[in-house]
Structures are given as structure tokens and as C-alpha cells.
Amino acid sequence: MNTQERLKQGYILILKDLASRSIIKKFNRETRKVYKLLLCGIFGEIIHNGAFYNTDCFKLAYNMNEKYKEYNRVITIEMYEELCEKIENDFCFFNLRDSNYVNEVTAFLRKFVKDFIDKEKRLYLYSEVKNLYDFKHFYSGQYKLKSHHWIDINIYHFATPTFPEYYNYIDLINSWNDFVNKSSNYKGIYFSREKDEKYREIKELEYSINSNARFLIVLAITFVESYLYYYFYNIKAHEPKNKNEEVAGILNKKGLVNDTDIIKNLIFKLHNEIAEDVEINILFDSYKKYNDMRNRYVHASAFIDESNQMSQLQPLLNLTQDKVCNVCQDCVDFVVAIDKKLPEDERLLFWWDQYETPDFKKIQHISTLNKNKL
Numbered sequence: 001m002n003t004q005e006r007l008k009q010g011y012i013l014i015l016k017d018l019a020s021r022s023i024i025k026k027f028n029r030e031t032r033k034v035y036k037l038l039l040c041g042i043f044g045e046i047i048h049n050g051a052f053y054n055t056d057c058f059k060l061a062y063n064m065n066e067k068y069k070e071y072n073r074v075i076t077i078e079m080y081e082e083l084c085e086k087i088e089n090d091f092c093f094f095n096l097r098d099s100n101y102v103n104e105v106t107a108f109l110r111k112f113v114k115d116f117i118d119k120e121k122r123l124y125l126y127s128e129v130k131n132l133y134d135f136k137h138f139y140s141g142q143y144k145l146k147s148h149h150w151i152d153i154n155i156y157h158f159a160t161p162t163f164p165e166y167y168n169y170i171d172l173i174n175s176w177n178d179f180v181n182k183s184s185n186y187k188g189i190y191f192s193r194e195k196d197e198k199y200r201e202i203k204e205l206e207y208s209i210n211s212n213a214r215f216l217i218v219l220a221i222t223f224v225e226s227y228l229y230y231y232f233y234n235i236k237a238h239e240p241k242n243k244n245e246e247v248a249g250i251l252n253k254k255g256l257v258n259d260t261d262i263i264k265n266l267i268f269k270l271h272n273e274i275a276e277d278v279e280i281n282i283l284f285d286s287y288k289k290y291n292d293m294r295n296r297y298v299h300a301s302a303f304i305d306e307s308n309q310m311s312q313l314q315p316l317l318n319l320t321q322d323k324v325c326n327v328c329q330d331c332v333d334f335v336v337a338i339d340k341k342l343p344e345d346e347r348l349l350f351w352w353d354q355y356e357t358p359d360f361k362k363i364q365h366i367s368t369l370n371k372n373k374l
Contacts (some may be wrong), residue, residue, distance in 0.1 A: 008155055011053040015042065018061050019106065025040045026068045029074040035064055036102050038085050043109045044091030047133055050157040057087075092134040105132050112153060123150045123162060135159075142347045144350060148237035165227040165335070166351055172219040173358065173366050176328065179212040180365055183321070214297045220331035222292040224287060227335045228262040230348060235266065236344075244270065260288065267338065274341045283334035290327050321363070328360040 017023060019039055027035050041057030052058050064071045076215060084096050095101050115121035127147035129135070143149075143161050152272070153159045186205045189198050236251055250257060250265040263284060268275035339349040356367040 008053075011058075012113060012116060014062065016110075016117060018042075018058075018065055019110045021110075021114055021242045021289075022104075023065055024170065028072045030077065030080065030339070031064075031068075031147060033083050033099075033102075034071075034075050034080050034083055035061060036106050037049055037080070037087055038064070039106045039109055040093060040096060040102060041083075041087045043089070043105055043112075043133075044087065044093065046112075046153065046155060047138065047159045048091065050155050050159075052155065067186050087209075092138045094131075094134060108132055111133060116155070122152050122154045124153055125149070126151055126161075129153070146234075146237070148233070158288050163351070164230050165223060165348060168219065168223045168226040169332075170368055172216070172223050172328065172332075172369050175212060175219055176358075176360065177365050179209065179216060180363060181345060182212060183363065185204055211344070212318070213319050213321070216324050217290065217319070217327050220288075220328045221291055224331050224335055226260045227339075227348060228259045228267075231346070232257060232262050232266060234346070234348070237269075246270070259291070271341065271343075277298070277337070277341065280334070280337050280341070285331055285338060286330045287334050290331065293327075325363065329358075332358055332360075 017040075024032060024035060038057045038061040042052050042055070042061065045055045045057060046054040049055075088096055093105070094100075103349075106206070112124075123146065126135070126145050126149045130145070130147070130152060135151065138159075139145075139161075145151075145161060150162045151159055152162050182205055186202065186209060189195065189205070191204055192198075195202070235247070246269045247266050250261055253261075274280055336349065336352065339347050339352070354370045354372050356371070358366045360366075
């Protein structure tokens with residue numbers, strides 16, 4: 001653990017103390033109202049920035065705890081009103097003048113701190129926090145939050161909804177950019193006059209590029225899988241749809257549900273137009289082949305493939321740049337094609353247009369930055 005991480009751990013332990021019932025009880029009635037507002041302000045800072053420890057609310061709460069007898073004498077209703085107005089303007093609370101609501105927020109702050117210290121827990125269902133904070137206003141309507149969605153609340157950065165296929169997509173693009181950079185470096189050295197002197201550097205780059213290529217196949221398949229499993233999760237959480245008799249089998253299945261099951265027995269059965277779409281079926285066939293290839297990388301084996309009497313190690317050696325590009329492009333296109341044909345309330349790629357549309361055939365850097373925030 002580095003110095004900065006130790007400092008953050010120290011601050012969260014201080015916050016645990018500050019949010020405790022024993023500290024709150026030290027204050028008289030009017031001072032307690034102000035102190036609880038400060039705890040709400042700290043929670044607002046965690047939602048908006050993660051880092052709460054350099055804020056006025058945290059510093060004042062810390063000072064009030066240290067000098068509670070003095071503050072019990074000097075706090076006035078005017079101070080309360082001024083602080084309440086400031087916190088209301090800075091954050092997205094519902095009603096800080098409702099003492100029951102304030103108690104709910106401070107109780108959750110205690111729970112959050114304890115969970116963070118004891119279990120490093122960061123993910124909370126939207127249903128757990130939607131009545132504590134106006135996340136829809138905070139996100140300016142950017143996300144269509146549902147009760148079963150998870151929000152990452154932490155002390156490192158602002159609270160963010162977590163959508164698994166998005167994280168896997170970013171991993172794919174970052175690894176792709178690494179692949180492009182190394183390929184460019186390799187060509188620059190290989191075709192230079194210094195080629196002979198840099199033999200070792202060329203071989204190291206070759207090995208690294210080959211590893212990147214295999215990892216990209218894994219990530220491309222993982223992106224599709226994460227999208228399909230998140231779709232499955234969403235449909236299971238949607239009562240009107242999960243009562244559909246056609247898909248009851250897969251939704252109630254005990255044990256592992258695989259990706260092709262989700263496509264054939266959920267998406268295709270719920271949406272006939274997707275099942276009959278020629279492009280989607282072609283991409284589905286390609287995806288199944290790529291998935292088999294991915295399995296050879298994840299479960300490397302020297303056994304013979306009975307279907308072609310070749311070593312199961314063969315796919316590790318036959319991976320070209322063109323094949324990597326095709327796999328990445330087809331996997332992304334497959335997900336996008338499905339999502340576009342889904343009804344509005346089932347689509348997952350609400351974030352897609354906020355980012356650069358990937359074209360892996362160009363062998364170029366693809367931006368991971370949100371176009372709307374530049």
C-alpha cells in the first residue's frame with residue numbers, strides 16, 4: 001500500500017468515527033442538526049467526487065467533534081439555515097429539512113463506511129439508494145437507471161452506474177490501442193537500417209504482439225458475453241417480460257446459462273425479427289467459430305482435435321493481424337446489430353454514440369474518451 005492509499009484508509013477510519021451514533025449524541029439538539037447536515041454534505045462529496053477529505057464539510061465536522069462543547073454553545077438557527085441552503089445548492093438531495101430523511105442519509109453513510117472498511121464493498125443496487133439521493137438529476141438523465149442496476153460508490157472518484165459490457169468494451173479498446181502501438185513500433189524497427197542491431201528488441205516485440213493478439217480474441221468474445229449476460233440479467237429483473245412462457249425455460253433454468261442459450265432461447269424467442277435477420281445470423285455463426293478459437297487460448301491443450309485431426313495448439317500459431325481485426329470487428333458489430341433491433345426499453349448500449357465508432361480494419365488508435373465531455 002503506497003502513502004496515498006494509507007492516507008485514504010486513515011481518512012475513512014476518521015469518517016467512521018465522525019458518523020458514529022456516539023459522536024452525534026455529544027451534540028445538543030440544534031448543534032446535532034448542523035452536524036448531521038455536514039454528514040450529508042460529506043456523503044454528497046463522496047457521490048460527486050469520491051474524495052471527501054479535503055472538503056469544507058469534512059473539515060468542519062472534524063473540528064466540531066474536537067470542540068463539541070464550544071459548538072454546543074455557539075450554533076444558531078441562522079447557521080443551520082445558511083448551511084442547509086449551501087448543501088442543497090451544491091448537491092442533489094431530496095429534502096434536507098426533513099429530519100427523517102436526514103437520518104436515513106446519515107444511517108446509509110455509516111453503513112457505506114463500515115462496508116467499505118470491512119468488505120471493500122463499493123457496489124449498491126439503485127433500489128438501495130434511489131430514495132437517498134437524486135441520481136437521475138445528478139446524471140442529468142444520461143442513464144436510464146432501473147432498480148436492479150448497480151452504482152459504484154467509492155472514495156476514489158464520483159459515483160458511477162456500472163454496466164459490465166461497457167467496462168469490457170473499454171478493456172477491448174485499450175488492448176487494441178496497445179496492439180496498434182506495438183505493431184507500429186515493430187514495423188518502424190523492422191524496416192529500419194538498425195534492424196540487425198535490434199534483433200532482441202524485434203523478438204520481444206513479436207512475442208508481445210502475439211500475446212496481445214490472443215488477448216484481443218479473448219476480450220472480443222468477453223465483450224459479447226458480458227452484453228448477453230447483462231441482457232439476461234435485465235430481462236430476469238423485468239417482471240412483465242420474465243413471465244413470458246416462451247422464455248420461462250431459460251429464465252428459470254438452474255445452473256449455468258451459456259451465451260448461445262441466451263441468443264437462441266431468449267433473444268431470438270422474444271424477438272422474431274432478430275432471429276430472422278440475415279446479418280445477425282451470419283455474425284452469430286462467426287461468433288460461434290471465434291468462441292471456439294477463444295477456448296483454445298483460454299484452455300491451451302496439446303490434444304488432437306478430432307474434427308480435423310490437427311493439434312489443438314494450432315490456433316495459437318495461426319493468428320494473423322487480419323484475423324484479429326475481423327474477430328474484433330465482427331464481435332462488436334454483432335452486439336451493435338442486436339442492440340439496434342431491440343425495443344427501446346431493452347437496449348443496453350445507451351452509451352454507444354458517446355464514443356468513437358470503432359473500425360478495427362484501419363489498424364488505428366481508437367479513442368476511449370467521451371465525445372460529449374471534451
